[in-house]
Ligand SMILES: *[C@@H]1O[C@H](CO)[C@@H](O)[C@H](O)[C@H]1NC(C)=O
């Protein structure tokens with residue numbers, strides 16, 4: 001492929017990385033309480049068992065502080081590559097053990113949590129005794145367009 005063709009193939013992929021969130025969903029009753037001071041241990045109790053080891057691996061491996069879900073959510077491009085390979089079964093190109101039913105159960109949970117933290121960033125971590133990595137998070141956010149829905 002010619003260099004210019006490579007560039008024009010890559011640019012749209014980067015340009016399309018957007019901080020996406022639905023405000024109505026993020027601010028719905030119960031959301032703040034559900035995610036207040038969220039840690040990996042707390043989150044792992046909410047998701048299917050087959051995902052838990054992969055969640056730990058991805059939370060350790062994406063460059064964010066381990067328990068910083070605002071960072072993991074905003075860092076989805078990096079985070080998702082790690083966790084998808086780990087949870088997807090070989091039929092979906094991964095080396096994981098989750099069944100399609102388990103992945104189907106996990107999907108709305110992951111979507112809701114990611115949506116919440118994309119929308120609120122550190123609001124639910126105010127005063128929590130948890131090590132966070134806001135500079136990394138804000139560095140990513142600063143480079144993205146926001147795609148906000150209601
Ligand atoms: C945003 O979330 C609300 C509540 O979950 C939902 O009713 C609405 O359809 C969503 N909006 C969009 C554009 O998806």
Ligand SMILES: *[C@@H]1O[C@H](CO)[C@@H](O)[C@H](O)[C@H]1NC(C)=O
Pocket residue numbers: 017018019020021073074075076077110111112113114115118144
């Ligand atoms: C959160 O934002 C990231 C980009 O910062 C995006 O890749 C991800 O899909 C978003 N998550 C949700 C649930 O919209």
